[in-house]
Every structure is written in C-alpha cells, then in structure tokens.
Amino acid sequence: MTKKRYLFPADYMADPSVHVFGGKIYIYPSHDWEANAAEDDDGGHFQMKDYHALSIDGNPMDGVVNDHGVIFDVKDVPWAEKQLWDSDVVEKDGKYYYIFSAKGYDGVFRLGVAVADKPEGPFIPQPQPIRGSFSIDPCVFKDDDGSIYTYFGGLWGGQLQWWQPLAPGFAPVHGKHGDDNGLVDMGSEPTRNGELFAQADAPALPSLVVKMSDDVLQFAEAPRPVLVVDKDGNPLKASDPHRFFEASWMHKYNGKYYFSYSTGDSHFLCYAIGDNPYGPFTYQGVILTPVVGWTTHHSIAEFNGKWYIFHHDSVPSDGKTWLRSLKVCELQYDKDGKIQTIEGIDNV
Amino acid sequence: MKKIRLLFALAICILMSTCTEPEPAVVSPDGQLAFVGDGTGRYFVQYKSQNALEINKLGFVGSDKIRNFKYSCAIDDDYMMVTGKKSHCTSTASEFTADLGDDVQLILRLYNNGIAFRYRLQNVTGNIPQELTSYVIEEGKARWMQQWCESYEGFFPKSTTAKQEAVPSFSGLNLSADGFNCRWGYPALVEAADSLFVLISESDISRTASASSLWNDHDAQCFEVRPEANDAKIEGEYLTPWRVAVIGRLSDIVESTLITDLAEPSKIDDTSWIEPGVVSWIYWACNHGSNDLSIIKKYVDLAVALRLPYMLIDAEWDEMKDGKSIEDAVSYSRSQGVKPLVWYSSSVGWIDGAPGPKFRLNKPEDREKEFSWLEKIGVAGVKIDFFSGDNNLNMAYCIDLLESAAKHHLLVNFHGATLPRGWQRTYPNLMSTEAVYGAEWYNNVPTFTDKAACHNATLPFTRNVVGSMDYTPCAFSDSQHPHITSNAHELALTVLFESGLQHLADRPESLLSQPQEVRDFFGKLPAAWDETKFVSGYPGVSAAVARRKGDVWFVAGINGTDTQNNIATDLGFVGQCGEITAFYDSMDGKGWDIRRLTTLPRDIATIPRGGFVIVAKK
Numbered sequence: 001m002t003k004k005r006y007l008f009p010a011d012y013m014a015d016p017s018v019h020v021f022g023g024k025i026y027i028y029p030s031h032d033w034e035a036n037a038a039e040d041d042d043g044g045h046f047q048m049k050d051y052h053a054l055s056i057d058g059n060p061m062d063g064v065v066n067d068h069g070v071i072f073d074v075k076d077v078p079w080a081e082k083q084l085w086d087s088d089v090v091e092k093d094g095k096y097y098y099i100f101s102a103k104g105y106d107g108v109f110r111l112g113v114a115v116a117d118k119p120e121g122p123f124i125p126q127p128q129p130i131r132g133s134f135s136i137d138p139c140v141f142k143d144d145d146g147s148i149y150t151y152f153g154g155l156w157g158g159q160l161q162w163w164q165p166l167a168p169g170f171a172p173v174h175g176k177h178g179d180d181n182g183l184v185d186m187g188s189e190p191t192r193n194g195e196l197f198a199q200a201d202a203p204a205l206p207s208l209v210v211k212m213s214d215d216v217l218q219f220a221e222a223p224r225p226v227l228v229v230d231k232d233g234n235p236l237k238a239s240d241p242h243r244f245f246e247a248s249w250m251h252k253y254n255g256k257y258y259f260s261y262s263t264g265d266s267h268f269l270c271y272a273i274g275d276n277p278y279g280p281f282t283y284q285g286v287i288l289t290p291v292v293g294w295t296t297h298h299s300i301a302e303f304n305g306k307w308y309i310f311h312h313d314s315v316p317s318d319g320k321t322w323l324r325s326l327k328v329c330e331l332q333y334d335k336d337g338k339i340q341t342i343e344g345i346d347n348v
Numbered sequence: 349m350k351k352i353r354l355l356f357a358l359a360i361c362i363l364m365s366t367c368t369e370p371e372p373a374v375v376s377p378d379g380q381l382a383f384v385g386d387g388t389g390r391y392f393v394q395y396k397s398q399n400a401l402e403i404n405k406l407g408f409v410g411s412d413k414i415r416n417f418k419y420s421c422a423i424d425d426d427y428m429m430v431t432g433k434k435s436h437c438t439s440t441a442s443e444f445t446a447d448l449g450d451d452v453q454l455i456l457r458l459y460n461n462g463i464a465f466r467y468r469l470q471n472v473t474g475n476i477p478q479e480l481t482s483y484v485i486e487e488g489k490a491r492w493m494q495q496w497c498e499s500y501e502g503f504f505p506k507s508t509t510a511k512q513e514a515v516p517s518f519s520g521l522n523l524s525a526d527g528f529n530c531r532w533g534y535p536a537l538v539e540a541a542d543s544l545f546v547l548i549s550e551s552d553i554s555r556t557a558s559a560s561s562l563w564n565d566h567d568a569q570c571f572e573v574r575p576e577a578n579d580a581k582i583e584g585e586y587l588t589p590w591r592v593a594v595i596g597r598l599s600d601i602v603e604s605t606l607i608t609d610l611a612e613p614s615k616i617d618d619t620s621w622i623e624p625g626v627v628s629w630i631y632w633a634c635n636h637g638s639n640d641l642s643i644i645k646k647y648v649d650l651a652v653a654l655r656l657p658y659m660l661i662d663a664e665w666d667e668m669k670d671g672k673s674i675e676d677a678v679s680y681s682r683s684q685g686v687k688p689l690v691w692y693s694s695s696v697g698w699i700d701g702a703p704g705p706k707f708r709l710n711k712p713e714d715r716e717k718e719f720s721w722l723e724k725i726g727v728a729g730v731k732i733d734f735f736s737g738d739n740n741l742n743m744a745y746c747i748d749l750l751e752s753a754a755k756h757h758l759l760v761n762f763h764g765a766t767l768p769r770g771w772q773r774t775y776p777n778l779m780s781t782e783a784v785y786g787a788e789w790y791n792n793v794p795t796f797t798d799k800a801a802c803h804n805a806t807l808p809f810t811r812n813v814v815g816s817m818d819y820t821p822c823a824f825s826d827s828q829h830p831h832i833t834s835n836a837h838e839l840a841l842t843v844l845f846e847s848g849l850q851h852l853a854d855r856p857e858s859l860l861s862q863p864q865e866v867r868d869f870f871g872k873l874p875a876a877w878d879e880t881k882f883v884s885g886y887p888g889v890s891a892a893v894a895r896r897k898g899d900v901w902f903v904a905g906i907n908g909t910d911t912q913n914n915i916a917t918d919l920g921f922v923g924q925c926g927e928i929t930a931f932y933d934s935m936d937g938k939g940w941d942i943r944r945l946t947t948l949p950r951d952i953a954t955i956p957r958g959g960f961v962i963v964a965k966k
Contacts, residue, residue: 078707106696128704131700
C-alpha cells in the first residue's frame with residue numbers, strides 16, 4: 001500500500017493545487033468549513049469563503065507544513081457572492097497569478113484572478129471576473145515555452161452544462177449570459193444536472209482549455225474543448241464512468257502532456273496523454289480509486305526528482321463530504337510513462 | 349361619512365359572524381363591489397351585480413376550504429405620495445378574514461374600485477407551500493395581456509382568446525401542451541362585460557417574498573398565480589403579497605391608486621429632498637455617449653436650455669474617454685445647475701458582454717462606499733439596470749438598494765427590472781421603473797415602428813396604472829429605426845405616461861429646433877401629479893388623460909390607430925381657465941399647429957397616430 005500523509009490536520013481543506021516556487025512547495029487549497037448549508041446536487045453545501053496558502057519546508061512526506069493564513073476573502077472580490085471553489089496559481093515574471101472559481105450574485109460561476117508579488121500572497125483580486133469565463137475548477141499550466149493555459153470546467157453544480165456552443169442559425173443573445181465566444185448559457189433548465197448529456201451514446205461534455213493573455217488577466221482566445229478519446233480516437237461517452245466531470249489538472253512528463261481529472265459521480269481520478277496542451281488526449285486509466293467522501297480532486301507535482309499526488313478525502317471528518325482533509329503520497333510511473341493506480345481507501 | 353361607514357361595517361359584522369361562505373353582503377364601502385361564493389369553492393367579484401371576476405381557487409395545497417369567514421375591520425387610509433398620478437391618496441375598504449386551514453388565513457379587502465387578498469401563513473419552516481389562487485378569464489372575453497418576460501418589456505395585444513402564439517423572448521418560452529404561451533406578466537387587463545374592466549396585478553413585495561405571474565398551462569381559461577423562486581429562509585409567519593384586481597369603468601382603472609394603497613407606508617421620514625423632474629438623456633441618440641465628456645456636456649447644456657432639473661449619465665461612464673472621469677462630468681453638470689444621475693449595472697442579470705460599471709453595488713460594504721461617494725461628489729440619483737426577474741434574490745436586492753440609496757439621498761430608477769408593485773409608496777426615492785416596451789426599442793429592432801401608436805394607447809390602461817413607468821418618451825427625430833407617430837403624439841406621451849423621472853428620448857439638435865412653445869413646455873412639465881383624470885379612450889385605440897399639478901391642467905391624448913380619429917375631451921372638471929395653450933399636429937402631419945385658446949375644446953380631431961396636448965392654467 002502506498003504511504004500517505006495527512007498534510008494539515010489543523011483545518012479542513014481540499015482541492016490542493018501544488019507548485020514549486022523558489023525550490024519550495026506551495027499548496028493552494030479550497031478552505032472547507034461547517035456552514036450548515038443543505039446538501040444538494042449543485043454543491044450548495046460547499047460554501048467556502050476564503051483561501052489560505054500553505055507551504056512545506058522540504059519533502060512533502062515529512063516536511064513541516066506552514067499556513068500563511070488567509071490570502072483573500074470573498075469580501076475582497078466585488079463580483080463574487082459565495083462559494084470560493086477550486087483555484088490554482090501560476091508564476092510569470094516574478095508575479096503570482098491566482099486563478100479561482102466563485103459564484104457571482106447572478107448565480108453564475110465564473111473565474112477570477114488575484115495578483116501577488118510573493119507566492120504566499122497577499123493576493124489582490126481583480127474587480128471583475130475574467131471576460132468570457134464560466135464554470136469552475138481552473139488549473140493554470142505554464143508550458144516550457146512560457147505560454148500559459150487555463151483548463152477549467154465542472155458538471156452539475158459547476159454549471160459547465162449551462163454553456164454550450166450555439167446551435168447553427170442562432171445569433172448570440174443580447175442580455176442573457178451570451179458571451180463573445182460563441183457560447184451561450186442554456187439557462188437553468190432543462191440542462192441542469194447534466195440531464196441533457198445523460199444520453200448514453202452522446203459524447204461526454206468536455207472540459208475546456210484556453211490560452212491566457214500576456215498579462216495573465218484575460219483569456220487570449222475562445223476556450224477550446226479538451227477531447228479525451230479512447231484508443232481508437234473516439235471521444236469517451238457520457239455514460240463512461242471514466243469521462244470528465246471536474247478537477248482538471250495538467251502536468252508534463254517526459255515531454256508528454258498529462259491531462260488528469262475527476263470523474264465526479266463515479267469518483268475516480270483518471271488521466272489521458274497528449275502531444276500538445278490542446279489535445280486530444282488519449283485515455284490511459286485510473287490514477288486514484290474512490291476515496292471516502294463524494295468529491296475527489298488532486299494535483300500532481302515533482303519535487304527533488306520524485307513525483308507526488310496531492311489530494312483529499314473525508315476520513316478525518318467521519319465522511320462529511322463538505323469537510324475534507326489534504327493528503328499526499330508518491331506517484332509512480334512505469335517505464336512507458338504509465339501512472340500506477342493508487343488505492344483511494346487505505347487499510348483495505 | 350365616517351360614522352355611516354362604521355354603522356355599515358357593524359351591520360356586515362353581525363351578518364357575517366356565523367357564515368362559513370361569503371354572501372352578497374360582503375361588499376365594498378360604497379356597496380358597488382361584492383364578493384360572492386357559489387358554495388362549490390368558486391368565488392365571484394361583482395360590480396353593480398354584474399360578474400366582473402371569477403376566482404375559482406383560493407388557498408394552498410391542503411388549505412383551500414374557507415371556514416370562519418368574518419368581517420374584520422374598515423380600512424381607512426390617507427397618505428401622501430411624492431411621485432405618481434396623485435399626491436394625496438385616500439382609500440376605504442371593508443376587510444374580511446377567513447381560515448383556509450389550521451395555519452393559513454385569508455385576508456380579503458373590498459375597495460370601491462377593486463379587491464385585494466393575501467394569505468397569512470403560520471408555522472412556515474423554510475419552504476412556502478404551493479399557492480392555488482386562480483382567476484378565470486373566459487374564452488371570448490377581450491383581454492390585453494403581456495407574455496411574461498424577466499424585464500416586462502412586451503406588448504399587450506388585444507385578444508379574445510388565451511391561445512396566443514409565443515413571441516421570441518430573452519427569458520425563454522413557456523408553452524402549454526398545445527403550444528401556446530402559458531405565462532403572463534402583470535398587469536392583465538380584461539373587459540369582463542361591456543364597459544366593465546378588470547386589471548389583475550400584485551402589491552406589497554416584502555424582503556422575503558418573490559413576485560408572481562399568471563400561468564394557464566393547465567386550463568387555458570384558468571390563470572394560476574405562481575410566485576417565482578424564493579430562497580428566503582422563512583421561519584414562522586409569512587404574509588404573501590396582495591393579489592389585486594382593480595375593477596370598474598376605464599376611469600376607475602386609469603385613476604386607480606390601489607397598488608400603492610395596499611403597499612407598506614413610507615419607511616423614509618424626511619422626503620423633502622426627493623424631487624421628481626424631467627431629465628435629458630444621452631443613451632437614445634448616442635448609445636455610447638456616456639463615456640464622452642463632450643457629449644455629456646451637450647446634454648447638460650440641453651437641460652439648461654430647456655430648464656430641466658436633471659440629466660442622466662448612462663452606461664459606460666466608468667470608461668470615460670480622453671482621460672476624463674465621471675467626477676469631471678458631475679462637476680460640469682453641477683456647475684450648470686443641472687442635477688446629474690448616473691447608471692449602474694445591478695450585476696445580477698446580464699453580465700458577460702454587458703456595459704459597466706459592474707459589481708459595485710452587490711456587497712453591502714461596496715454599495716455603502718459607492719453611494720457615499722456619489723453623495724459626496726453631488727450625484728442626485730442612480731439608474732440601476734439589468735436585473736434578473738421576479739425571484740426573491742432580486743426583490744431583497746432592490747429593497748437593499750432603495751434603503752442604501754435613501755440613506756445617501758439618492759433617487760432610484762430601476763431599469764431592466766420587474767414590474768412595480770407598490771414600493772414607490774414604501775420607498776419614495778423610487779422614482780420610476782422601466783418594465784415597459786419603451787422608446788429605446790427604436791434602437792434595437794424594427795418591430796416598434798408599426799406597433800408604437802397602438803401600444804402607446806394601451807399603456808395608460810395597463811402598465812402605467814400600477815406605477816411610474818420609465819418609457820423614455822418623446823422623439824421628434826429618429827434613432828436607428830424610424831418612428832411614425834406624430835409630433836403631438838410624441839409630446840403627449842410626456843403627460844400621458846407618468847414617471848417620477850421623465851427621461852426625454854430625443855437628441856439636443858431636434859429638441860432645440862422645436863418651436864419656442866414646445867421648448868418652453870418641457871421646462872414647465874411636472875413629473876409627478878396632484879390629480880389624474882381619465883378623459884376618454886379605449887385600449888389600443890385612443891387614450892386621453894388630464895393631469896393636474898397645482899393650478900395647471902395638462903391634458904394629453906393620442907390616436908393609436910392608422911386612421912383619423914376624433915378624441916372626446918369633456919373637460920368640465922377643469923372649470924374656468926385663464927390661459928390655454930393647445931399643441932396640435934398640423935393636418936398634413938408634417939409640423940405643429942400651436943394655438944392659444946379661450947375655451948377648452950369638446951373634442952379634438954387627430955391625424956393617424958397623432959395626438960394633442962392642452963395646457964390649461966386656472
């Protein structure tokens with residue numbers, strides 16, 4: 001069994017995004033708390049209201065974990081009403097850009113940016129969300145050539161199903177969440193909860209990838225679908241338990257692009273490999289089997305020549321899906337670059 | 349008078365004390381309106397013994413049988429309005445109560461010109477049960493009803509059937525099983541019998557309520573009252589908004605103040621700073637003009653030339669060109685003695701691709717900071733745009749905005765928002781609300797050109813009955829799409845349409861090139877009235893209304909048809925006048941015919957889509 005470590009028993013945190021800045025590991029998690037909100041399929045029980053930054057002195061498996069405190073609060077974000085969900089950070093030219101998802105006063109999830117001079121913050125949020133952004137779970141990936149990409153999207157409460165390419169002949173609609181990218185918010189019904197995409201034979205709804213502008217504050221292009229295909233090149237179907245649901249992550253290994261994600265209601269972390277940041281990505285397999293708790297969410301990072309997967313489960317809160325705890329363990333590749341599956345539940 | 353009413357009320361009280369079903373004695377103070385049950389759970393409101401409105405269901409699922417129906421009290425109200433059709437409002441009603449279940453009470457009021465009822469629910473835990481209220485509008489009866497949409501920007505086409513095709517809508521379509529529109533916005537006007545009209549609407553939306561609309565998806569003739577989504581956490585007692593029907597002759601409809609009669613009294617003690625007025629308005633002619641100080645200055649100068657108290661700086665002022673700022677614009681306006689109003693996005697509706705400023709009013713702390721700054725730099729009020737409909741989120745937010753604005757002496761105009769339901773009384777700084785298909789649509793699509801005259805002649809009987817209406821009237825020139833209403837028609841709209849802030853649509857060049865009398869007219873035009881009298885008309889055909897401010901009567905009429913039309917103007921109530929000015933169309937339709945009169949005309953010939961205005965000073 002893979003050795004695992006609970007990183008920060010002092011508090012409930014989840015969705016860790018991990019990067020090495022200046023030789024040190026920084027963790028950017030969501031910050032769970034007991035909001036006593038009703039549990040629903042739209043994630044209404046995830047009412048996160050601030051973000052912390054953590055760092056590790058040395059090795060993730062035994063280094064001291066430091067909490068740098070609140071780096072910003074929902075109160076500091078004029079456009080966001082609630083639900084500070086998953087986030088990620090990228091460094092460019094000595095500045096740190098914190099990309100996060102939150103729900104606006106119109107009930108729509110969008111992505112925002114906060115900027116800092118140091119990886120631990122403080123981060124100053126931009127007053128407006130990223131133009132044309134929507135849905136949740138951003139992962140910011142800086143390629144070797146310095147280009148920065150954001151992967152994002154999440155089903156059900158993450159609202160990705162609200163945003164669909166316009167049918168031919170439809171003009172973008174003034175006044176109704178239409179945006180400049182040829183996508184339109186389908187509204188609250190009947191597409192809610194993914195019902196529209198529940199037809200078994202329909203292609204799974206893909207996550208999206210978009211190149212960021214030079215100042216990392218806006219999208220530089222229209223978001224493109226991230227296709228995950230099987231060995232024959234066919235997109236995974238909506239009924240496939242290994243299809244994309246949320247929690248995009250991108251890392252590079254031996255020159256290949258590894259797109260990993262959560263399958264949501266089937267509770268796996270899976271991955272697919274491609275030749276470039278836009279894909280398509282060929283499905284490979286499961287990284288982590290289901291953990292205790294509904295959500296599963298991760299990041300993958302290299303430190304001192306070893307690879308680690310940071311994730312969460314709900315064991316310390318006795319299974320409360322909205323009170324999650326950060327974990328880490330080593331991640332192994334075989335000689336062909338395939339990731340070895342890790343068991344989500346320990347002691348079995 | 350009061351004594352008589354009390355005796356009458358006592359008589360009802362004795363009559364009703366043992367009844368389980370309402371009987372004909374359930375009447376309005378003047379005895380003209382009666383509420384009658386037929387013993388099977390259907391109720392009829394009768395006007396002079398004639399059926400005006402059938403209510404075929406009352407109550408909630410599981411609480412829909414009337415028990416212990418009894419007289420409760422006489423309602424005798426007397427209040428002042430800062431805005432609106434009438435400054436000093438009085439109303440009397442007989443109030444009754446009944447039990448509809450262990451935890452549901454019906455409160456019913458019969459006014460002389462309408463009825464209202466609401467429900468008091470006890471022991472609510474979170475969710476409000478499903479309301480059953482349903483009105484019957486029989487097929488064959490003429491009705492003017494608007495297909496519901498979030499912003500209430502639709503037409504009120506005359507029809508004798510509920511089976512109407514849905515028109516494309518930003519808010520999506522709600523269709524019955526047989527494919528017809530099945531969701532309708534208030535107010536709904538019905539001609540129940542010859543010359544007997546009913547206007548169905550709603551009043552008194554609290555912070556925990558959502559607004560309702562009418563659905564006829566189960567039965568084309570049964571219009572069910574369905575409140576929009578409500579996420580308010582309600583524990584204990586919940587009082588629904590009033591379900592309202594104004595009933596009577598067209599004069600009763602047009603002159604009715606029933607919506608504000610039913611609203612909560614003012615929560616603002618000092619209203620001395622609230623001044624209705626006419627506004628010069630950039631957006632109609634210069635859609636993106638509010639980010640350009642040179643254009644803003646032109647509209648300030650227009651306000652000075654026409655002696656208008658206000659000018660509005662519309663969207664995009666947060667991206668002012670040429671290194672200028674909103675402070676520069678506000679400062680110029682104030683230096684010229686014109687009070688500036690500024691625009692905001694509510695940021696709860698249209699956001700992506702929408703103009704700014706955005707996200708400045710959502711958080712209480714941000715809103716407080718913004719309004720405090722506006723007050724400091726000398727802004728007189730805010731136009732807040734792009735809301736997202738009837739749900740509780742919008743209702744609570746609007747109340748927050750009104751209260752915060754009042755604290756900083758800011759007038760409020762809601763645009764892209766739901767229909768007014770009485771807040772103008774509760775929050776007198778609410779000057780107007782859009783919720784109308786108005787002149788800005790000449791900018792957007794070609795549709796309005798052919799429809800405007802008829803629509804304009806419908807609004808005084810429908811939308812404008814229930815509250816101030818920011819239609820933004822009066823265009824002598826054209827915007828993107830032409831108008832084919834006459835000059836006098838356009839001028840008449842500034843009187844016919846009541847709005848506490850009356851935004852003039854037209855561009856400075858056009859307004860300033862009008863005859864001296866027309867230019868002088870705007871500087872004397874009130875935006876709130878002491879009294880309003882219906883003169884003549886029929887929805888969609890013609891509308892003539894007389895409004896008084898002080899000792900001056902403004903009489904305005906429009907022809908809603910494509911043929912010549914004589915509009916009756918029996919103005920006996922005006923009495924002797926000193927100075928009378930009449931603004932007519934020249935008969936060729938190309939210009940003005942402005943006259944000084946010595947007596948008031950008894951009828952006025954109007955050209956197709958024409959109109960008139962008469963200003964009569966005592």
